[in-house]
Amino acid sequence: MKTVSVEEAVAMIPKGASVMVGGFMGVGTPERLLDEIVRQNKTGLTLISNDAAIPGKGVGKLFEAGLVSRLTATHIGLNPKAQQQMLTNQIAVDLIPQGTFAERIRAGGCGLGGVLTPTGVGTLVAEGKRQIEVDGKPFLLETALRAQFALVHAFLADYLGNLAYALTSRNFNPVMAMAADTVIVTAENIVPVGVIAPDHVMTPAPLVDYLIANG
Amino acid sequence: MDAQTIIARRVAKELHSGDLVNLGIGIPTLVANYVSADLKVFFQSENGLIGTGPIPEQGMAHPLLTDAGGRPISALPGASTFDSAMSFGLIRGGHVDVTVLGGLQVDAHGHLANWMIPGKMVPGMGGAMDLVSGAKRVIVAMQHAAKGKSKIVRKCNLPLSSARPVNMVVTDMAVIVFPDGKAPLLETAPGVSVSEIIAVTDAELVIPDDVGEMQI
Numbered sequence: 155m156k157t158v159s160v161e162e163a164v165a166m167i168p169k170g171a172s173v174m175v176g177g178f179m180g181v182g183t184p185e186r187l188l189d190e191i192v193r194q195n196k197t198g199l200t201l202i203s204n205d206a207a208i209p210g211k212g213v214g215k216l217f218e219a220g221l222v223s224r225l226t227a228t229h230i231g232l233n234p235k236a237q238q239q240m241l242t243n244q245i246a247v248d249l250i251p252q253g254t255f256a257e258r259i260r261a262g263g264c265g266l267g268g269v270l271t272p273t274g275v276g277t278l279v280a281e282g283k284r285q286i287e288v289d290g291k292p293f294l295l296e297t298a299l300r301a302q303f304a305l306v307h308a309f310l311a312d313y314l315g316n317l318a319y320a321l322t323s324r325n326f327n328p329v330m331a332m333a334a335d336t337v338i339v340t341a342e343n344i345v346p347v348g349v350i351a352p353d354h355v356m357t358p359a360p361l362v363d364y365l366i367a368n369g
Numbered sequence: 370m371d372a373q374t375i376i377a378r379r380v381a382k383e384l385h386s387g388d389l390v391n392l393g394i395g396i397p398t399l400v401a402n403y404v405s406a407d408l409k410v411f412f413q414s415e416n417g418l419i420g421t422g423p424i425p426e427q428g429m430a431h432p433l434l435t436d437a438g439g440r441p442i443s444a445l446p447g448a449s450t451f452d453s454a455m456s457f458g459l460i461r462g463g464h465v466d467v468t469v470l471g472g473l474q475v476d477a478h479g480h481l482a483n484w485m486i487p488g489k490m491v492p493g494m495g496g497a498m499d500l501v502s503g504a505k506r507v508i509v510a511m512q513h514a515a516k517g518k519s520k521i522v523r524k525c526n527l528p529l530s531s532a533r534p535v536n537m538v539v540t541d542m543a544v545i546v547f548p549d550g551k552a553p554l555l556e557t558a559p560g561v562s563v564s565e566i567i568a569v570t571d572a573e574l575v576i577p578d579d580v581g582e583m584q585i
Contacts, residue, residue: 178416178453179439181432204453205493208439231492232439240491249491252415253457253499260454273461273502276532279494309433321450322417323433328452356452 155315155359157367163338164190166364170198170223172301174259174330178204179232180212182323184307184340186366188212192219200224202301204255204326206236220244226299228252251279254296256329262300263332269296304334308357311341312348315362316355324356331357338364370585372541375558376510378403378585379539380469383508384410388466389459391415391500394438396510397469413465415456415496420448437496460496461503468504470497472511472538474525477572479534479547481509482527494530501531513540519571521545521552542566544583545574556581 164187167173177183191199192215201222206229207214216222217235226248230236240247250258257269270293274280284295306327309320317339319327331337339362370378373396381403384390391413392398401421404410412421414436421436422443430441444450459465474482481501484494501507511520521538537555538545543566544556553575557563563580 178437179435181416181435181439205495227493229493229495231490237492249493251494251498252453252496253461253503256453256457271461272533273499273531275502276529277498278528279498319452321431321434321444322414324450324452325417326453329454 155362156364158364160186160190160366160369163187163364163366164194164196166336167191167196167303169196170200171196171303172200172202174202174301174304174334175213176304176306176325176327176330177207177212178322178325180207180214182307182319182325182327183207183212184305184338185212186340186369187305187338188215191216191221195219195221197221198223200301202226202259202299204228204252206230206233208232209235226250226255228255254279256326258296258299259326259329259333261298263329266298268298270294271296299333301334302336304330304337306331306337306339306357308339308341310343310345310350311339311362311365312345312350312359314347315339315359315365316347316350317341317357317362318350318354319356328357331361336363337361338366340366344368372512373399375541375583375585376512376539379544379583380508380510382584383506383537384408384467386410389413389419389464391460391465391468391504393468393470393497393500395471397471400469400510413456413459414442415460417452417456418444418448418450420445422448457496457499460499463503463505465500465504467506467508468500469508469510470500472509472520474520474522474527475509475511475535475538476522476525477552478550479536479552480525480532481507481530481535482525483509483530485528487528498530501535502533506537507533507535509535509538511538511540513542513566514569519569521570521572523572542569551575553577554580556583558583559585
């Protein structure tokens with residue numbers, strides 16, 4: 155794990171990169187990294203994020219700045235800007251069930267080719283997907299999802315990069331920290347090693363590549 | 370009593386001590402207001418919490434503690450938090466005893482459509498499809514009709530949320546269940562007659578000899 159400034163971290167992300175961003179309606183989202191992505195004008199991003207948040211918050215900022223060209227998400231109904239960009243085909247949007255979203259990312263981080271889920275069988279979600287029967291029950295094959303970068307927000311990070319999350323800000327952060335080539339973390343509190351007890355570490359340090367230093 | 374209150378009060382009767390329950394947005398959210406305090410019901414918020422509590426008092430909201438719509442909530446003693454893979458493992462894995470969801474249409478076989486209106490409303494399904502596919506019991510809480518059109522239909526013409534039928538629909542007029550692909554009328558709302566329900570319902574209901582009245 156290396157400690158870097160937010161400017162240095164974002165400079166590593168090329169335009170057109172695939173980026174997973176943790177958070178749920180902007181809760182548990184690395185806001186400082188998103189602000190810097192907007193400042194450095196990283197266009198053409200493939201964004202993988204649960205939702206589009208709301209304008210001005212979380213990944214919502216990326217839509218206002220026109221930086222997203224592809225989006226995989228589960229719900230974008232609370233961000234009119236993202237809706238409008240989808241309806242005018244400015245961004246290609248893949249909307250998928252939330253449990254499937256979590257499991258595809260988990261599979262991507264765990265060396266699995268995908269998962270079999272009953273969710274979506276017999277609906278529009280099943281179109282173009284393989285249906286596989288196990289013990290007489292139908293499942294959809296949902297393939298693994300990975301990205302070049304995962305942008306993660308923790309409540310606590312220690313000097314080694316062990317992470318702990320708070321309350322409902324954990325959401326997709328731990329699975330995304332497993333599923334990208336490069337993992338960049340912001341934390342509300344950077345604390346000495348040992349403050350997070352081993353039993354309370356939720357993302358072990360070796361998964362973290364870069365921790366953003368306090369500004 | 371207004372339509373939403375009738376629905377929420379009746380649905381609340383379906384929850385039992387020890388149940389793990391997930392409430393959707395809209396009318397379903399109101400159900401928690403009518404669950405007796407001595408019932409130990411666990412409410413899940415799919416963004417990663419079991420043990421959701423009421424909106425915190427002024428000045429007590431925490432930015433990292435919200436419901437699935439991003440609104441501040443509190444957590445009750447005994448609450449637990451977890452990540453989204455766990456949260457949907459609970460949902461798909463049959464650990465959620467009851468989910469209460471809103472609906473756009475429910476058909477005579479119990480199929481639910483509640484996530485999109487092609488060309489008009491395409492917000493994404495969020496957690497709805499996983500909830501309908503995985504919860505032990507699925508209860509739909511919705512108005513019987515909207516703009517004069519029955520929301521109980523012969524066959525959904527909106528995209529389905531799941532191939533699995535729901536267990537029960539509670540409306541401001543009726544309680545309908547869906548055993549074996551049929552739709553028996555279980556109860557009528559106070560002051561509503563069976564013939565009124567048949568008249569406004571655009572689907573064939575099975576009418577048993579003894580239709581009960583909603584106890585709300």
